[in-house]
Amino acid sequence: MTSIEEPDLIDALMAIRPAQTDVFACSLRAWVRHAVVGADDQPFRLGRFTVLGPLGGGGMGTVFLAYDPDLDRKIALKVLHTRGDRGLREVLREGRALARLSHPAVVTVHEVGVLADQVFVVMEYVEGGDLRVWLREPRSSAAILDILLEAGSGLAAAHDAGLVHLDFKPANVLVDAAGHARVIDFGLARPLLDTGAASPVSGFSPASFPGAGTPGYMAPERREGALGDPRADQYSFCVTAWEALLGQRPQGGQELPPERPGVSSRVLAALRRGMRSNPGERFATMHELLAALAPRPARGLRVLAALLLVGLVLGAYQFGQRSTPAPRCLSPWAQIAGTWNDDRADALAAAFITAAVPFARETWATVRPALDRYAAAWIAAHARACEDAGVRAILPAPLLEQRLACLEDHRLHLAALVDRFAAADAATITNAVTAVERLPPIDACDRAAPTDLIVTSDPALVARRRVVRGSLARARAELDTGRAAAAAPLLEEALTRAREVDSPALLAEVLVVAGNSDRLASRFDRGLERAREALTTAVAHAEPLQAGWAALLLAQLHNAQGDAARNDELLALADAFTRQAGEPTPLRMSVLLTRGTVALEAAPTSVACDELSRARDYALQHDQRRAAAVSLGNLGKCRDMLGEYAVAVDLITRSIAELEPLVGALHPWLASLHINLGGVLTELAEYDAALRHFDRARAIAAANFPGDHVLLAAARMNASIVHNRRRRWADALVEQRAALAIDERLLGPDHPTVALVLCNMGTPLRNLRRLDEALVLTTRATAIQSTALPPEHCDVMACNEIHGGILHELGRADEAVAILDATHARFAAVACPPDQRASLELQLAQTLWATGGAAERARVLALLDAAEPHIAADVTRDELARLRAAVRP
The missing domain is CATH 1.25.40.10 (Tetratricopeptide repeat domain)
Structure with missing residues (x-):
């Protein structure tokens, strides 16, 4: 046998891969040399990093185990296959994407850069294997679901940061030595604005674009050429979860029977929904999917599954083991569990059904998940606040207190509405969907700094403000469910107490709600007085939110009295304050609906229809389904009054079809x-x-x-x-x-x-x-x-x-x-429905002909010409034809 010298041996072993200068080839050559020559041989280096060996790779690049002397620890070094400007853009996108995330279930990025014409990402090294490796050991269904939920929390965090992953699969979920999931490989991540699941991209196909994703886990819309959005990640997650729980990916849309005990039908149903071909039929967000998948503890000990929001909760409370958040961040469970849980939901369901209201069951089917989502959003917001303060260190303690105070105020409103529902009567159930829709939006607590809530260094003042807010929350629950009489004494109590505490924003808010109660009860003079005081108080103390509500209320009150002269001015003022307040959804929705209604009542014009159309679009964008359906019906009425009858029939028919499933x-x-x-x-x-x-x-x-x-x-x-x-x-x-x-x-x-x-x-x-x-x-x-x-x-x-x-x-x-x-003369410039004007013109023509005869012929013919295009009824058209025949010379 001919001996082979060490360099020749290395070349022979490397012959399976032609000589290259990329990082993978160099590191492999160094590794072979080390195996042959021994430990004294120098390892391969890329800049300051010592490459210890390959960890894995994919279409976008190769990941190495390396040592970073600056960090004095092992790191995961990902080097893209693509060099040059395009590679730099790709890696910088991934690095920036991950840098925007700070979440326990997402791998941490330390650095991005370029060395030797190679672009790289320095990430924390996670000891352990990917999800598929972890599943080789016997695992219970509960343990698998826990890992999946933890990974899903990382994916949800990415979506919250405005990113989509686009290549979620078992290989991109690491399970570390402590048994926690970490999502990796955001090489395909795109900002949400760069994605478009509904629109195929010219020249794009998974087969022709290396690194476009893994076909077995890819959503149908992506396989058809669309870039994808968070719902595409949701599909990939559900395929991964199905495979992890049942041992096999779903084949051709067929539903496989569970192969693992302990996988509930509820979990399977949620996964099937997440894998629907139509993205619009999947869950609205990863948070909703995670809530549907979350385990359900024993009755009496748990918050509803929809409240768990494992993604954000795990993110918030795992860091508690690593840092020391503010005491108020330790647990929101006692607060929310005492407000909304299975027992309360069951009690409310019974109250709705026993109220003997014919549409109670359908309404409850809408109200229950809406309350679930609201409580889930509350949990998520609480977790974000704690993460922002304790993990990201971007929220100072005073702002954390303000955000938590805002959330506590919102919880009071939820609790008051739940209490109202527990004693449901016909009025309550009739207005239940609207009442839930009018709960103060949770996301407002993320954006605003509500300094006038319950935050103050004076404990006595805190207690007094809390009493006012409690009364206000109960009054709003009564008012929003159509029980104005029950709301009145609560509002008077709240108003009296609000004048005794140093809180202009709180006083303005109570004045607005009290003024609205007066409007509903036709007490217009008192309502105007309170609305004006609310507006001046809010403006004087720079409270744009309450100023917006007050200006809107003034417009509504003037319109209710038939005094529309100042409507445009007041609605413009409400618009301006709405923008200044950060476009809160309830206020913007109310302004748009009022604009449309006021315009329609003033005159059925195309401008009025445009206003109603804008309200409809906004409601759809913000998942205000009831408001969207009602706006569509109002738009149909507007088109009807303009004589566009075929369009009106379509719009009102669609409105009925949208509203029936919500309320019965x-x-x-x-x-x-x-x-x-x-x-x-x-x-x-x-x-x-x-x-x-x-x-x-x-x-x-x-x-x-x-x-x-x-x-x-x-x-x-x-x-x-x-x-x-x-x-x-x-x-x-x-x-x-x-x-x-x-x-x-x-x-x-x-x-x-x-x-x-x-x-x-x-x-x-x-x-x-x-x-x-x-x-x-x-x-x-x-x-x-x-x-x-x-x-x-x-x-x-x-x-x-x-x-x-x-x-x-x-x-x-x-x-x-x-x-x-x-x-006829008085209404010449008034925009009344065309068919009404035509009827008047026909009657005037008939009367003029009967009294004036041939002397009125020209005017009679002009009136008939004006009326004829707007008359649809056969009997009236016959009258017009007979008169025209008689008038012709």
């Missing part, structure tokens, strides 16, 4: 939408469909209100219009008399709604030739409107048109022309 098909809100939809279908002459929706509204009203209700009256009134269109005058009159009786009992004899019913009764009576009786009713109606409505209200125009037509039929032509002509 028998919720009173649905009755109003069915009435509005029936009204639009009436204009399209789809009479049978319209009557079905009016019948549906009547059934909803009957299911909720044993006696009479304004919804029942509205349904019957709208059904009468269908009968009028079909010339079934007697049937129309029956419905109108029933509606009038209800409205007079419930609203009083001089209410504007009563006036509108009286006017509408004039149409069938006129056609039944009961003209004297019709004139009595329309005369009474116009008298009510003269005192109850502003002169330019569109209902005044509609009623004057009917009244003038009856005078014409009675031979009192001069009176009829005077009323109709004056009304």
Whole structure:
């Protein structure tokens, strides 16, 4: 056998990999030389780092075990395969991505840089193996789930920092010697703004892009060419978790039976949801997924799974073993568990069901997870505050106290609402979804420094402020669930006590809530007084949040009184304060909804519809599903009033479809939408469909209100219009008399709604030739409107048109022309619904022709030309055609 000298032996062993100068080749050559020659041979070095050997690698680079003399410890040194500018960009992106994270479940980055044209990342060296290696030993399902949840917490932290991983898999989860999970290899991480799961990227495909991810764990949208977003990470996590728990990745979407005892159907259901092909059907965030997967301790000892938020909780409380956070950060569990837990949820479910409200079950199905999410967000915010103070050292102690005080205030509101739900009645359940939506947003505590909460060095003042906040929280719970009478004494108590403590922000907040209570109770003068005081107090003490609420309340109060002159100014002021306060979601949502509603009530214009469309978009962006559905219904009403009937039908139909799953098909809100939809279908002459929706509204009203209700009256009134269109005058009159009786009992004899019913009764009576009786009713109606409505209200125009037509039929032509002509002139510049204006123009044309004859021909034809495009009803179009034929010379 021919002997081989040491250099030749090394070259022979390295022949399997052609001679290269990259770090991997150099380190492997050094390692072989060391094995042959012995320990005295010099190891390979990259800059100051001594490369001890390879640890692993992937498409983006190779990871080595190395020694860093500056840190005097072993490190993990990752060197990218790609050199030059592109490699530098990649490694700097990864280094910056990881540098933005400070979390126990994410590997720590020490340094990034370039050496010998090679880009590198210096990371902490974690002794242990990856998840697949760890699973080679027998592990219980509970232990596996704990590791997965810990790894998921790191992934959630990345998302919170604005990053997505894009290559989550077992090989990128290390389990250290202490048995803790660490997420590694953020080589594909992208800022969220750089990702787009819904949009395939030109030229991108996993097969053509090295390091694009691992196909077996890649979300479908990424395999189709999209960059991916946090929901793509969620998919990869669920595939990894399924494989870890059941021993095999899911194949072709098939559901595999559990192969490991102790894996609950709840866990499997959560994983299946996280692996759905449509990203929109997965969990909204990793936090929600982790909450659904978290183990459920014994009843009475646990907070709900949805509250656990293992990612942030582990991050917050593991560091307690490494550092000493402030005492108040040790545990939020006692606080939140005493407010919201399984026993309380069960009690609330029973209270909802026993209240005998027909939509209680569906409403509870929406309210329960919403409360879970709110409490989960509270836990997460508490954990972030403690991490920011104790781990990241970016939150000074005074700001930590302020943030925790803000969270305590929010917990008081949650507790008050839960207590209100425990004694649920019909009003409470009707408004339950809205009440949860109006809980103060948790994320506001991250952004704001609420110096006027409960933070102060005076313990007596702390106690007094806490009493005020407790009363305010209970009052808001009552008010938001439709129990204004119960809220009133609590607000008076809170207001009295708020004036006794040195807290301008607190006083302004109580004034706003009290003023809103006055608005709902039609106590407008007192409401205005309190809103003005709230605004001046908030502005004087630089409290933009309460100033925004106060300006909004003033606009709403002025609008409720029919005084819209200052609305634009006040809403602009509310806008400005909203921006200054950091765009808090509830305030911005309320400003947008008020803008749309005020604009619609003032005049149905495209501007009003645009405002409502903006409210809808904002609600969707911020997961305000009820507000989004309601905005869509209002937008449909706006399009209806502009005469865009086909569009209106689509919008209102979609609104019903969105709202029903949230509150139940028998919720009173649905009755109003069915009435509005029936009204639009009436204009399209789809009479049978319209009557079905009016019948549906009547059934909803009957299911909720044993006696009479304004919804029942509205349904019957709208059904009468269908009968009028079909010339079934007697049937129309029956419905109108029933509606009038209800409205007079419930609203009083001089209410504007009563006036509108009286006017509408004039149409069938006129056609039944009961003209004297019709004139009595329309005369009474116009008298009510003269005192109850502003002169330019569109209902005044509609009623004057009917009244003038009856005078014409009675031979009192001069009176009829005077009323109709004056009304037409007065409303020339008022934006009323086009079909109402067209009806007035037709009636005026008929009266002018009957009284003036050929002398009025030109004006009559002009009126008919203006009316014709906006008349949909067959019976009215027939009238117009007959008159046009008679007028033609």
